[in-house]
Amino acid sequence: MTEQMSIRDLCKDYDDGSRRVHAVNGITLNIRKGETFGLVGESGCGKSTLGQMIGLLLKPTSGQVLFEGEDIWQASRRRQKQLHQQIQIIFQDPYSSLNPRKRIGWLVEEPLVIHHLVPDPVQRRHQVEEMLELVGLDASYAQRYPSELSGGQRQRAAIAIALILKPSFVVCDEAVSALDVSIQAQVLNLLKDLQQKLGLTYLFISHNLNVVTYMADRIGVMYLGSLVETGSAVQLGTRPLHPYTQALFSASVSVFEKAGKRIVLQGDVPSPAALPAGCPFHTRCPYARDICQREKPALAPAADGRFCACHRVREGWEEQT
Ligand SMILES: Nc1ncnc2c1ncn2[C@@H]1O[C@H](COP(=O)(O)OP(=O)(O)OP(=O)(O)O)[C@@H](O)[C@H]1O
Ligand code: SF4
Numbered sequence: 294m295t296e297q298m299s300i301r302d303l304c305k306d307y308d309d310g311s312r313r314v315h316a317v318n319g320i321t322l323n324i325r326k327g328e329t330f331g332l333v334g335e336s337g338c339g340k341s342t343l344g345q346m347i348g349l350l351l352k353p354t355s356g357q358v359l360f361e362g363e364d365i366w367q368a369s370r371r372r373q374k375q376l377h378q379q380i381q382i383i384f385q386d387p388y389s390s391l392n393p394r395k396r397i398g399w400l401v402e403e404p405l406v407i408h409h410l411v412p413d414p415v416q417r418r419h420q421v422e423e424m425l426e427l428v429g430l431d432a433s434y435a436q437r438y439p440s441e442l443s444g445g446q447r448q449r450a451a452i453a454i455a456l457i458l459k460p461s462f463v464v465c466d467e468a469v470s471a472l473d474v475s476i477q478a479q480v481l482n483l484l485k486d487l488q489q490k491l492g493l494t495y496l497f498i499s500h501n502l503n504v505v506t507y508m509a510d511r512i513g514v515m516y517l518g519s520l521v522e523t524g525s526a527v528q529l530g531t532r533p534l535h536p537y538t539q540a541l542f543s544a545s546v547s548v549f550e551k552a553g554k555r556i557v558l559q560g561d562v563p564s565p566a567a568l569p570a571g572c573p574f575h576t577r578c579p580y581a582r583d584i585c586q587r588e589k590p591a592l593a594p595a596a597d598g599r600f601c602a603c604h605r606v607r608e609g610w611e612e613q614t
């Protein structure tokens with residue numbers, strides 16, 4: 294598989310009136326064409342901020358987002374509009390993103406009109422009906438308003454709106470988090486099915502590890518705006534290396550068989566407005582040593598091909614303890 298999305302040292306600071314919030318703090322990452330890359334981490338760690346910078350919704354403070362080699366934030370406005378066709382986002386709460394006064398058919402058709410893609414209205418409506426059927430809503434749903442749909446149906450409509458422009462890269466930001474568990478499974482399977490049929494690449498963001506391990510080929514774990522570990526879903530699910538990944542996975546009911554005890558983290562997540570020096574996790578890490586307070590560990594290759602940002606893993610302290 295070739296790389297489709299390359300993120301280089303990406304940062305985003307928010308100015309919160311009196312303080313500067315370092316929401317994303319130097320992330321480098323490659324996402325391959327056709328894969329699902331899962332992004333996990335506790336609330337506030339910067340997942341949505343990262344997703345929005347990749348999805349052309351939020352300008353980075355520094356760093357690059359390269360889509361098929363092109364720096365999307367250096368592109369002209371006109372070019373960015375074209376890139377928007379290629380890169381789409383599906384959000385958690387379709388109700389707030391669907392205009393309640395418009396019918397579903399128009400909401401799905403509108404992106405085609407905005408992008409001047411299909412000038413013939415009959416052909417356009419035909420495409421809308423095909424798309425509705427593809428996401429499991431029959432053509433009659435075109436006449437309904439968002440309030441006349443269930444939560445799962447609204448999320449299907451939101452998927453149709455995102456896919457009508459035939460994107461190749463889709464950011465799913467907590468796309469099933471607002472749904473009941475049984476409906477979640479249906480929408481996840483629909484997303485998997487659509488990926489196969491349409492050859493999509495997903496950045497799949499969720500705080501729910503079970504959902505991410507079910508969906509993702511590879512997973513990245515975020516903590517306080519940094520990536521602390523990336524690897525295949527099986528590697529992270531069966532043998533997490535980073536102490537934070539270990540704690541995160543030990544607390545979940547994993548789809549993988551796992552060994553080891555539950556690790557309960559002490560202390561609170563530090564504020565992203567006052568990042569700790571050195572390793573961002575050192576204030577809560579049971580293995581922290583002096584170096585952890587001084588030097589931020591780089592996300593470096595580990596023996597089995599994954600990447601991990603931890604002095605302990607890099608220097609093999611775990612074998613010594
Ligand atoms: N517009 C904003 N202005 C100031 N701070 C912000 C803004 N948006 C996000 N933040 C802060 O940036 C940090 C990262 O937020 P973000 O929404 O990216 O986290 P997240 O991982 O998606 O969280 P969640 O799992 O709750 O969705 C948080 O500390 C948040 O409070
Ligand atoms: S670098 Fe140190 S503090 Fe950070 S996770 Fe590794 S052992 Fe813990």
Ligand SMILES: [Mg+2]
Binds near residue numbers: 340341342
């Ligand atoms: Mg979020």
